[in-house]
Amino acid sequence: MHAEVTWVDGLKFVGHSASGHSVVMDGSGGKTAPSPMEMVLMAAGGCSSVDVVDGLKSAGQRVTDCRTKLTTERRETAPRLFTQIHIHFQVSGDALDPAIVAKVTADSLEKYCSVCLMLGKGIEMSHSWEIVADDVADAS
Numbered sequence: 542m543h544a545e546v547t548w549v550d551g552l553k554f555v556g557h558s559a560s561g562h563s564v565v566m567d568g569s570g571g572k573t574a575p576s577p578m579e580m581v582l583m584a585a586g587g588c589s590s591v592d593v594v595d596g597l598k599s600a601g602q603r604v605t606d607c608r609t610k611l612t613t614e615r616r617e618t619a620p621r622l623f624t625q626i627h628i629h630f631q632v633s634g635d636a637l638d639p640a641i642v643a644k645v646t647a648d649s650l651e652k653y654c655s656v657c658l659m660l661g662k663g664i665e666m667s668h669s670w671e672i673v674a675d676d677v678a679d680a681s
Contacts, residue, residue: 588656596645606633
């Protein structure tokens with residue numbers, strides 16, 4: 542895997558992935574695009590969400606929606622590293638089994654999510670989950 546990041550102007554950069562996609566990043570606090578640290582947080586949410594949806598489907602669950610909300614704390618001084626990340630999964634579906642949801646969400650952070658496992662080496666990672674009605678999830 543490889544990537545390239547090109548400086549645009551100011552503190553704005555464009556990242557280019559090996560798969561042919563691009564993303565803009567803004568190092569000035571996210572004024573015009575996500576900051577690199579926001580990208581890391583979104584990467585953790587995206588990676589773990591893939592695990593949760595795939596895990597639920599593999600377990601025969603009829604999942605219809607998955608929203609992943611992440612909160613974090615950072616050091617006050619440079620380098621402003623994350624010190625804690627909490628991931629809250631909101632899943633919807635037809636007769637989801639709470640025991641399977643609990644297992645799949647825990648397994649993501651503890652066994653499968655490459656991003657979370659990498660981040661978890663230096664920070665406190667936690668998670669929670671809830672099953673929400675389809676109409677509630679669609680309103681978020």
